[in-house]
Amino acid sequence: MKLVIKDGIVIDGERFNEKADILIENGKIKGIEKRISLNDAISIDAKGKHVFPGFIDMHTHLRQPGFEEKETIKTGTHAAVAGGYTTVACMPNTNPVIDNEIVVEYIKSIAEKEGYCKVIPIGAMTKGMLGEEISEMAKLKDVGIVALSDDGFPIMNSGLMKRIMTYGNMYGLLMITHCEDKMLSGEGVMNNGIISTKIGLRGIPHEAEEVMLARNIILAKSTGAKLHVAHVSTKDSVELIRRAKADGVDITAEVTPHNLCLTEDMVDGFDTNTKAYPPLRTKEDVDALIEGLKDGTIDVIATDHAPHTKDDKKVPYEIAAFGISGIEIAFSVVYTYLVKNGLIAIDDLVKRMSIVPSKLLKLTHGFKIGNDADMTIVDLGKEYTVDVDNFKSKGKNSPFNGQKLYGVVEYTIVNGEIKFKNDGNYRVSNV
């Protein structure tokens, strides 16, 4: 089967930023040229639209196995393609935990049968994510794991963390770390500061993140491990990473769209959809995160897509589940808040949502002849109002509900197949 994408503005954040046609044959990219005319090909008219390499999310929670009421591989990947993603890396906090080859194979097989996009499981650092014994990392690597994380359950024991890094580094595995000193975050449920003082919710101080990050940087430096910092949220964290990079530490970092665009002010009013870890921080933190993104201190935008049921959120703030369902609007959130406001360039955004994560996950990706035809077509001029009831994800927990955003995903193509096509009214209100 041949498919031609015609007249789109092709941007990959690296080599392309021009109007071109793309020819796809047998699931691969066959040609990118000024004009491609074939009689025997199906064509998509992308005139006035942008064509990007498919987005890659290196931080997604698909919840299957174990928490299918929150999300499944099917619904999670459906949400992913609706957001323009062609690959997602899923976190191991499933039940059972992704700490052995069988769970990895299970997820891969379900993804192959029911999934809309490619799924790459992330292995647990410790058995059962219990923070006690290191997982069988070599075996995990043999079934295709390229990264490890105990996301959400920071390794409090520094000796154990050093062993994880030392052992994992033999196999070049990426260490994705959720930096949180549990003793400092305590019973906190939102950022510690003026709003928490005002409304009487216990605060999570920024130091909870920074203390653990500093430790991990020190251990990465001594072990040589590849450290990837999940969901950076504070000003001083950005500075710590900046200095570590200058110091030669093998470190990369990601930021979520919500930490990049929203502040703690939204928590006033107790909307549990604003509850996430790390919490929404201050304007000062947000500015520093954007600065970090601009100067390359922060490498990746990842969603930390964390779907929860309505019941998990329809409770008092203190006991509501942490997390935001964000994968299907991630691109338009960042596009609307940052690109449209002139804070970052569109090709930089594409790079951080597509090319850089592909490199960290060791994928061949992007607009090269012979690569898998994974791409997404977006209409940047189109506006829509977020309506969580239209989410493909089971998780309707979004603080962006009701907001107007720009950048509508029109098509998502995975291995040359159209896996998502905007039907014209999906999530789009009057333009």
Add this chain to the structure above:
Amino acid sequence: MIGKDVLGIREMSKEDLLEILDTAGEMKKILVGNKDSDILRGKTVVTIFFEPSTRTRLSFEMAAKYLGAHFGNIETKTSSVVKGESLIDTVRTIEKMKADVIVVRHNMSGAPHLMAKYLDASVINAGDGLNEHPTQALLDLMTIREKKGFFDGLKVVIVGDIVHSRVARSNIWGLQKLGAEVRLVGPATLLPKTFEKLGAKVYYDIDKAVDGVDVVMGLRIQLERQKNGLFPSKDEFSKYFGITEERMGLAKKDAILMHPGPINRNVELTSKAANATYSVIEEQVTNGVAVRMALLKILCERRKSNEISY
């Protein structure tokens, strides 16, 4: 204007506060008179306390009964809610019993706000987590107005565990709205600097804090905070932050001493201070009933005028 619910002082205007205080003054006449009124006849008030507090609950019960309302009380453990039985479901059940006003005490900030969103009945916050305790603040304000007659320029110091105190938060909002100056004093582990951003003055030296004030307000300290390392001992707390006769001497000559109770004697206040003539602690209790009568009256009247049906 006060809406369907009374969730916090922060949401109220100066006019709201004065309306409540004026109404509470009228209610006090009933309270010290024959305690018999039919203002709330045919209305039903239910208290639901997820956290025990006999005093506050009883105060609401008296308020409802003196005004001729039907009254019911439900005591429940928060744990059942935590386990997944939804708070909203629990409260909807009560609403089905035709309650007009539901008074709720919950150990989590924002719980009454959540309930109010889903209920047709009026919700009164009787204390939520660390957030607010509006009826306590209103009775404090009523007591201050009775004793001082005005708020503008009045200096009030609140002493003790500020960060964990919903009473302190509600009073900070209320006093500032009415024009008083609020000072806060306590150990730094119980009083973060961020409180300055709420417009209050933060002190770590009680002698300086009480200097020249009109009102000294002690707060109850929870002794288990010591175990969490927030202060080293009862002795050290009372020595450096306790309200004594001597310290009351630093305040204005006609200063009054308040405390929401129950008192840990000789920790937050010395017995001597608590029993002194400047102590208005017992009047606070009486005013508590008057203020709650006022809120029930105002909310029920509002319901009638809005023809809220259920």
